[in-house]
């Protein structure tokens with residue numbers, strides 16, 4: 001019994017300590033926003049890597065999800081003769097929840113892992129130490145550009161994902177389920193509110209921030225050797241995914257229940 | 259002038275530095291020798307603040323390094339890492355010119371590139387390697403690129419961690435001459451770690467031998483052969499028999 005309590009206590013303490021370390025890391029990273037020098041080139045590269053090169057995977061994820069969503073809503077709606085709500089529910093489902101969450105998770109898979117692996121490798125091969133000896137602060141040079149780029153690029157990706165997801169629903173709706181094309185679009189546009197779209201983009205920014213932050217944090221704190229790189233990558237993706245889902249719940253609560 | 263007094267550092271139960279006292283005069287070339295794993299790399303990293311010390315003090319020109327303004331302090335240093343530590347995402351010339359492309363020493367891109375190519379030439383590499391990536395070079399070439407990077411901004415104090423390891427004898431000679439030249443012509447202060455006794459004689463003004471976490475012997479290179487210290491003698495002659503055990 002005592003041993004069980006001790007184990008629970010130790011786990012809780014470790015978790016709290018980790019949260020504290022991540023909070024300190026975040027504060028340190030953000031403090032460099034206000035302290036030059038800045039590295040615009042690094043920022044541009046990060047923007048390209050995180051934003052532009054994620055477009056294909058975001059598009060593919062969204063179009064299939066939007067299509068499947070339309071099929072399910074149609075099938076479910078048919079049970080109480082509400083098939084007509086497909087455009088509205090697809091729009092709301094994509095924009096409010098599925099768009100941001102799926103893009104967030106894809107970014108965690110694609111961006112968080114690559115940031116963590118890259119920075120961890122730099123750490124174990126002494127490249128981070130070399131940066132320091134070349135008068136370059138690793139937080140300014142590596143962390144801040146990536147966090148900033150992700151926070152700005154992921155909302156755009158979410159916006160694109162929302163639109164492509166709705167397109168997926170539209171294609172299925174008009175080609176397979178017999179909806180009128182013009183009516184489908186009007187229903188979608190009329191039904192969405194500004195709040196839906198704002199929440200979608202805010203979620204995107206939050207998820208981008210979390211994804212890049214976790215990659216940087218676990219990369220910077222990786223232990224030595226190839227195993228350290230592997231562990232940092234795995235932990236960063238798990239942490240990013242869990243935090244994104246938790247943040248999604250909190251943001252949904254904040255936007256739609258008040 | 260670099261001064262270490264009673265510097266200690268442990269990793270868990272591994273007491274690597276157990277009270278280091280060492281002085282390097284300005285413009286002097288010190289070579290640190292010592293067995294593999296004796297803490298030579300850790301020693302020079304403590305001076306740069308890359309490895310924190312447990313106790314003791316390190317001063318550069320009388321200023322405690324833990325209190326010196328970090329940027330101005332680091333701007334005076336160059337360091338060649340034992341493993342090279344090249345940025346593998348950047349081409350060779352951008353590695354060499356890293357400092358010249360950003361921060362307080364920033365120059366126009368063309369000029370930085372020219373300086374990089376000139377530094378590469380000094381370590382025996384032609385301009386054709388400038389646009390390659392570090393992963394496309396051999397180990398010895400990477401080491402030389404890293405050396406070029408360390409000297410590119412003409413720092414006052416330079417640390418070389420095994421600059422000639424992995425190089426052929428001719429290239430080792432070139433690098434030894436280069437290090438000597440940097441010290442005599444540019445008046446730089448250098449600390450070099452090496453296992454190669456011919457490098458020691460070519461580069462050193464003074465020699466410090468690290469053993470069991472302390473400076474076992476410290477003196478001018480001319481006295482190295484007549485020190486009468488059995489540890490130093492065993493080391494410089496590479497004998498298996500002697501006071502230093504083979505398994506450490």
Ligand SMILES: Nc1ncnc2c1ncn2[C@@H]1O[C@H](COP(=O)(O)OP(=O)(O)OP(=O)(O)O)[C@@H](O)[C@H]1O
Nearest residue numbers: 269272274292293294295296297298299300301340
């Ligand atoms: N980051 C670290 N964590 C734990 N132990 C370390 C760390 N860095 C160095 N050590 C230990 O400190 C000791 C000295 O290491 P160091 O790299 O300074 O040796 P060295 O004298 O440079 O050896 P070599 O000639 O082989 O390069 C070794 O026992 C090493 O295991």
Ligand SMILES: [Mg+2]
Nearest residue numbers: 298299340419
């Ligand atoms: Mg070493």
